[in-house]
Amino acid sequence: MSGLLWVAWRGQRAQAAAIAALLLLYGVAATVERLEPDLTGLTFQLAGFLAGAICLIWGAPLIAREFEAGTYKLAWTQSLSRGRWLAAVLAVAAAGALTATAALAAVLTWSLPDTGGNPMAWPYYESHGPVPYGRSLFALALGVALGAVTRHTRIAMPLSVLLVGAGQLAGRALRGRFDLPFWTMQWTETAAYLALTLALTGIAYLAIRHRA
Template structure:
């Protein structure tokens, strides 16, 4: 009896992850915390992956249907008003195409554009804030895992899931965009939703949203307050980059004679147009004050106007702009992550 009682008293004790000491002894401390993070957040992470997989399947089906319609009516490269010869009689077909597929394409764009904010709101903000609010972090920190290693595990596993899910969705959407994007659908690459859903942009913003959510959780220590602050910060960052985006790359300038009608391509992101003087000065109609119903030609001569200009970002600027903005956003995400670990070290050692 004495031997049995002694073995029970000195046997495996429950740890923070709910396993016995023998099981925990066979697992490295950090991997044990990763398992605990998975157990705590497997519902949200599972929903993220399942939603990404379902959306990818739906996009594949949508792409097939769109490709059939475009091939049947020869709509590739056509818009509602196009100067391309083979698009002369396709206006009604383009209108029908946009009526059938426009809302579906817009729905995918909107989902990818909002996904970074949703990740920060429902994954990043509660990730640490809930632990601090309920005090359950104290149990974990009493184990062999230090606060910084605990935080690293808390960030690493969700970041891996976010990177996998959003990268896959972005790639599938780019594959869908190749068929029905831009001219045919009327949803252009430079639109707020289109740019935010294509290429590396949603991936960078998703990682930033996750990092911002964890930082607000550490600072505010309240789940609901952290969610609100994360949403506000994510919106502010996205709005700031929307204003900065046109200046990330020099525009391409085209020059025209006075008698030439300026025709910007449908895929071009127009940034400005106006008149050129003999000295090279740029003027707009507002600058000159020429009345349309007056002697407009005489007014142009009085300002020594010799030609016209058009500033735009052509479609070839899309990927450079996307990578530049994504690099800046990722740098910001890295900075926020560094702040997260500094705050953790200062408050919890």
């Protein structure tokens, strides 16, 4: 399995580099705003960008490009089950997504303005606790599932971004309707994200299993 993970990592280095570059640019912008308070506002408004970037850059092309290029045929004819192949590529992608989320959370913890002691204030809420990690896994799984079902990156990429954005807006709207403590809301929302992640992973598996 370790050899398979290495192959999966080699195939995803470009996505990892792209996400790392975005995080670096965001970190530079956050540093500039920290040093120049008059510029504060841009990184605050863009704090939720990572989920969209993960589904667009990493999730949607992960399976769809294999179908478009026909490279999946080689992987599936090497005495390798489709389930193991999917598990390997998803494990590498999930590790990368979680690492990126942790890096962004560290930047936001350092750079976000004072919320006045309100832990439910956005984007403090969405950059602390388990929610950002659950959301990143959901975004990844959504992109992968759409790519596996549509088999076209040009369809899966924009559609996944739209759905992730809609999901974030819906989450904020629903959050405002329930007067729950910070950690209760965090774990409830994270559980919902993880349930959706499992469901979408199952959809992706069924899509590649029935691929001729």
